[in-house]
Amino acid sequence: MKRMMVVGLMAALTALLACNKDSGGSGGSGGGAAAAGGDSVGVKECDDYIKKFNDCYKDPTAKAAAKPGLDAMVSAWKQAAATPQGKAGLATGCKSALDNFPAAACK
Numbered sequence: 436m437k438r439m440m441v442v443g444l445m446a447a448l449t450a451l452l453a454c455n456k457d458s459g460g461s462g463g464s465g466g467g468a469a470a471a472g473g474d475s476v477g478v479k480e481c482d483d484y485i486k487k488f489n490d491c492y493k494d495p496t497a498k499a500a501a502k503p504g505l506d507a508m509v510s511a512w513k514q515a516a517a518t519p520q521g522k523a524g525l526a527t528g529c530k531s532a533l534d535n536f537p538a539a540a541c542k
Contacts, residue, residue, distance in 0.1 A: 476512045478522050480529035485509065487533060491541035501540070508532075 474485045488505055492498035512529070515521035 474509055476509065476525070476529075477516050478512070478525045478529060480526050480533060481509075481512050481516075484529050484533045484536070487536055488540075491536070493542075497540070 474489075475482055476485070485505070488501070492501060512525055515525050
């Protein structure tokens, strides 16, 4: 569980750094994916990660323990997805997080 949170936070930080490096400003058109309702980020790889998280965690106690980490990642992902550069970074970071999703969570 800790590994999932670490990998996810690394992906979120990577995406945010990529976003900030290329944006040069506050990005005036930030309404799109960040304003989307629910847990959708608007980046397929990130949305796939969220779906896998929700599908895999069957034990309510384990899911409740991991949920704050997921919520923090989704919040950061939504901020990063506000720019095209952020979305590009998220696609890579979320794919890596998805590829490293802990198999133990799906038991």
